[in-house]
Amino acid sequence: MPTKGQSGLQDVIAASTRLSRVDGExxxxxxxxxxxxEIAPRAEFEQIxxxxxxxxxPDSRELTELTADLSSRRxxxxxxxxxxxxxxxNSVPAMDALRMAAATLSMGRPESPDEDARTLVALxxxxxxxxxxxRNGQEPLEPRTDLSHAEYCLHQMFGGPIGKEQARGLETYLxxxxxxxxxASTFVARVIxxxxxxxxSAVTGAVGALKGPLHGGAPGPALDMVFEIGxxxxxxxxxxxxxxxxxxxxxxxxxxxxxxDPRADVLAAAAERFYATGGDRELYTLAxxxxxxxxxxxxxxxxxxxxxxNVEFYTALLLHGLGIPKELFSPTFSIARVLGxxxxxxxxxxxxRLIRPKSDYIGPLGLRFESSTANPN
Ligand code: ACO
Numbered sequence: 001m002p003t004k005g006q007s008g009l010q011d012v013i014a015a016s017t018r019l020s021r022v023d024g025e026x027x028x029x030x031x032x033x034x035x036x037x038e039i040a041p042r043a044e045f046e047q048i049x050x051x052x053x054x055x056x057x058p059d060s061r062e063l064t065e066l067t068a069d070l071s072s073r074r075x076x077x078x079x080x081x082x083x084x085x086x087x088x089x090n091s092v093p094a095m096d097a098l099r100m101a102a103a104t105l106s107m108g109r110p111e112s113p114d115e116d117a118r119t120l121v122a123l124x125x126x127x128x129x130x131x132x133x134x135r136n137g138q139e140p141l142e143p144r145t146d147l148s149h150a151e152y153c154l155h156q157m158f159g160g161p162i163g164k165e166q167a168r169g170l171e172t173y174l175x176x177x178x179x180x181x182x183x184a185s186t187f188v189a190r191v192i193x194x195x196x197x198x199x200x201s202a203v204t205g206a207v208g209a210l211k212g213p214l215h216g217g218a219p220g221p222a223l224d225m226v227f228e229i230g231x232x233x234x235x236x237x238x239x240x241x242x243x244x245x246x247x248x249x250x251x252x253x254x255x256x257x258x259x260x261d262p263r264a265d266v267l268a269a270a271a272e273r274f275y276a277t278g279g280d281r282e283l284y285t286l287a288x289x290x291x292x293x294x295x296x297x298x299x300x301x302x303x304x305x306x307x308x309x310n311v312e313f314y315t316a317l318l319l320h321g322l323g324i325p326k327e328l329f330s331p332t333f334s335i336a337r338v339l340g341x342x343x344x345x346x347x348x349x350x351x352x353r354l355i356r357p358k359s360d361y362i363g364p365l366g367l368r369f370e371s372s373t374a375n376p377n
Contacts, residue, residue: 008255009357010255014182014187014190014355014357015182015190015344015348015352015355016351017181017182017344017347018032018055018347019031019032019052019179019340019343019344019347020032020179020180020181020340021181022180022181022256022257024254024256024257024258024259025258025259026259027257027258027259027260027261027262028262029180029262029263031048031051031052031175031178031179032051032052032055034051036175036176036262036263036266037262037265037266039175040172040175040176040266041172041175041266041269041270043057043175044063044067044148044149044171045148045149045150045171045174045175045178045339046058046063046066046067046070046148046149047063048175048178048339049066049070049121049149049339050062050063050066052178052179052339052340052343053114053117053342053343053346067148067149068145069118070118070121070122070149071122071144071145071146071147071149071152072122072145073118073119073122073123074122074123074125074126074143074144074145074152075126075143076123076126076127076130076140077104077105077107077108079104079107080101080104080105080107080123080127081130081140083097083100083101083104084097084101084127084130084131084134084140085134087100087101087131087134088131088134088135091135093327094128094131094132094135094327094328094330094331095207095210095211095217095330095331095334096211097127097131098124098127098128098131098207098331098334099204099207099208099211101127101131102120102124102127102200102203102204102207103200103201103204105119105120105123105200106198106200106201111198113198113199113345113346113349114346116198116199116200116342117199117342117343117345117346120199120200120203120338120341120342121149121338121339121342122149124334124335124338125149125152125153125156125335126140126143126156128153128156128157128328128331128332128334128335129141129153129155129156129157130156132157132325132327132328133156133157140156141155141156141159143156147162148167148171149171149174150167150168150170150171150174151167153170153174153332153335154166154167154170154322157324157328158323165273165274165277165278166274166322166323169270169271169273169274169318169321169322170322170332172266172267172270173267173270173315173318173319173322173332173336174335174336174339175336176263176266176267176270176311176336177263177311177315177333177336177337178336178337178339178340179337179339179340179343179344180263180337180340181256183215184209184210184212184215185206185207185209185210185215185216185337185341186206186337186340186341186344187209188202188205188206188208188209189202189203189205189206189341189344189345190202190344190345190348190352190355191355192205192206192345193345193348193349193352194348194352194353194354194355194356195354196349199342199345202341202345203338203341203342203345206337206338206341207334210330210333210334210337211330213250216312216330216333216334216337217330218250218251218310218312219250219251219312219313219315219316219319219326219329219330219333220316220326220327220329220330221250222250222251222312222313222315222316223316223317223320223326223329224326225238225242225249225250225251225290226283226286226287226290226316226317229286229290230286231286232285232286232289232290235289235290235293235294236293236297239290239293239294239297240297243297243301249294249298249307250312250313251294251309251310251312251313251316252294252295252298252307252308252309252310252313253298253307253308253310254308254310257308257310258306258308259306259308260308260309261308261309261310261311263310263311263314264309264310264311264313264314267311267314267315267317267318268314268317270318271284271314271317271318271321272284274318274321274322275321279321280321283317283320284317284321287313287317291309291313294309295307295308295309315329315333316329319332
């Protein structure tokens with residue numbers, strides 16, 4: 001029987017990676033050698049893509065080539081667009097539409113891990129933007145090749161001119177959350193390719209894992225809580241009643257971090273910058289007050305388990321400030337994390353072995369099969 005510590009594979013090392021190091025005790029995240037707070041606010045997303053896929057930052061020629069290659073892959077294949085139209089007609093949740101659309105990308109293409117990685121990363125913003133526009137009765141926008149990845153994400157969702165601050169805010173977000181050790185969705189992706197399956201299958205499974213509220217589905221409910229609280233003086237009362245009903249506070253707690261999630265600091269700084277230049281400053285102040293109360297109440301309630309702010313709380317605040325609707329928070333997370341998923345898949349294909357843990361059977365033994373038991377009629 002696994003101990004409580006091992007259930008959910010807690011603390012079990014299931015892969016070696018050069019992609020990211022999550023130090024839960026110190027609250028540090030390293031992306032392929034660079035501290036997240038060092039690289040995320042300054043790098044271009046395309047530079048980080050090169051870093052994760054090929055193990056080092058690109059020189060200027062390599063960066064130009066990769067940027068051009070990614071932007072040349074932005075057009076949706078017709079079956080994918082047809083599926084998104086149908087999904088929008090049926091008002092399916094955006095993460096389900098993204099999962100179904102990702103699965104269509106193996107149609108009519110030769111299988112190549114590197115090609116698949118590039119196509120997945122390049123196409124996720126088009127899929128999310130096209131679906132959102134169709135859901136809202138608008139036609140998808142023509143892909144543009146003259147925009148950076150972050151600008152293109154905003155363009156596909158909203159059209160119109162893209163503000164410099166807005167694009168920098170989103171790029172910081174994408175860089176900050178693009179990879180994070182062996183989180184649940186990345187584990188799913190690695191397990192799938194460990195069978196020598198392909199990247200489209202792996203990423204389709206990973207989107208399904210990211211969707212859950214304990215993983216990538218948390219920021220929407222985190223923002224709902226801030227709106228529900230409405231005024232700083234109501235924070236204690238609302239939080240206590242949630243906990244009394246046995247609810248979890250979304251945006252708090254983490255499997256690995258025992259201190260504040262370092263990504264929360266990077267996103268808080270990005271949100272602070274963004275809200276200082278515009279946006280709903282009052283909401284930002286309210287969220288900071290809610291965070292303080294939540295951390296204090298959780299410390300009182302669970303002194304034995306440090307529950308601090310995680311990345312999703314500030315994801316909610318930053319993405320809301322950038323004008324991204326709540327329904328697109330998790331899909332936007334996927335637009336970032338698909339980079340990490342594909343990089344892990346390439347690493348697993350290069351160095352990995354079939355991932356096949358054991359289970360501990362705790363059911364009965366020695367039962368006798370009687371035909372009347374199996375078929376009483
Ligand atoms: N609010 C209230 N109580 C909590 C919270 C929370 N946010 N997080 C953990 N707890 C409590 C649990 O109820 C449990 O209490 P118990 O021992 O009395 O049953 C105890 O703390 C330990 O919880 P576990 O479920 O063992 O912690 P685990 O490591 O499995 O969970 C998780 C980590 C899922 C992130 C959890 O903290 C949580 O549910 N947080 C809210 C959802 C969230 O913000 N998810 C985003 C995570 S970041 C990301 O995935 C990108």
